[in-house]
Amino acid sequence: EVRLLESGGGLVQPGGSLRVSCEVSGITFSNYDMSWVRQAPGKGLQWLSGISGSGGKTYFADSVKGRFTISRDNSKNTLYLQMNSLRVEDTALYYCVLKGGSGNYYSAFDFWGQGTMVTVSS
């Protein structure tokens, strides 16, 4: 069974930093692209960032480019999102997502974690 378990969310002040993590089990982690998707309270889904299976390619939404960094440690089956210069509007539930297809460009998001809540407030 594939499992994605996020951690690291919490309350942070505007301008602060936070790193969230996602531990993946039940699958050969390094074979799969991963992404982070967030959902503000009562709102829809917003893709933020993605990373290739090897970690060599990374992608960002314009809204977080330059502020967020994505990385992975394939030896630990763990995905990370480093968030800097946080804003009130970054308050959301952050989901770790596994993209299917073993690196195939045209693949959907097969598996989702339960999310970790990040609240940006003074």
Next chain:
Amino acid sequence: EIVMTQSPATLSVSPGERATLSCRASQSISTSLAWYQQMPGQAPRLLIYGASTRATGIPARFSGSGSGTEFTLTISSLQSEDFAVYYCQQYNKWPPFTFGPGTKVAIK
């Protein structure tokens, strides 16, 4: 960026009835379209990919169709557990991956 739209925003349906949800892309995405279901308080889960292929374990009452810019998700006979929010997503041209705003299927 490809913009995804969904209609209606809310669909009120009685249990056992058929529900038809629409999704439109701002440009052609071939069949690189997925549908996700999000129940209250839960993470989204993949229902349909490739516009019409059910994901593992998804009941046959869920079906998807369409290509290009127009797509449909049909739930043939609504069960109590199907009342949820449904999102479409394109993965034809990324980054960014883009989602529609969602359709809430509510009990009538």
